[in-house]
Amino acid sequence: MLILRKGDSLHIAKELIEKSGLQDSLILLESVKRSQSVPTGDLLKLLLALSACNLVQTMKEEMIDREILPDDQLDITDDYVAETLRRQNILKMSDGAELMEKCVEILYLVGELEIFWKNDDDPKGPGPRYYCVKEILRRLGNEENFPMRDSLFEFMYLQHKHFIDYFMNRLKTAGAS
Secondary structure, three states: OOOOOOOOHHHHHHHHHOOOOHHHHHHHHHHHHOOOOOOOOHHHHHHHHHHHHHHHHHHHHHHHHEEEEEEEHHHHHHHHHHHHHHHOOOOOOOOOOHHHHHHHHHHHHHHHHHHHHHHOOOOOOOOOHHHHHHHHHHHHOOOHHHHHHHOOOOHHHHHHHHHHHHHHHHHHHHHHH
């Protein structure tokens, strides 16, 4: 069991951002922004919600979920979203209150995207990450943008892999201590 002390969730969030492709998601944001008339803040919220949802679902993998308490998972997710917003330079925020307001909006979207993990109607289908990407494209009004769909899906898959690798290494290190 990984026991988190004060400040550990922020440390984990920072490491996840560094190891899981934050810069890739922001590059994706730039490419989407060029082809969309959606405000930058909305694009940023949607992409960060997609990324945070991916993190939440990765932590629900059995091998991670049994080692990290649900409250700690929530803290890691909250810190991941807040730290990502602090590090990005696409949308300027005037103060901490505005940053926290964006965090709440993003976490609300994460909750909406989690519905795709609860839907067992299509067990042989492409999976929940694919449907999350489709939902993001629908909200952008760009469902038929197949290159963007493929890029976002690939990003989610690679990010999931980075999250898994990170947690497996972290848990292995914690077990060795």
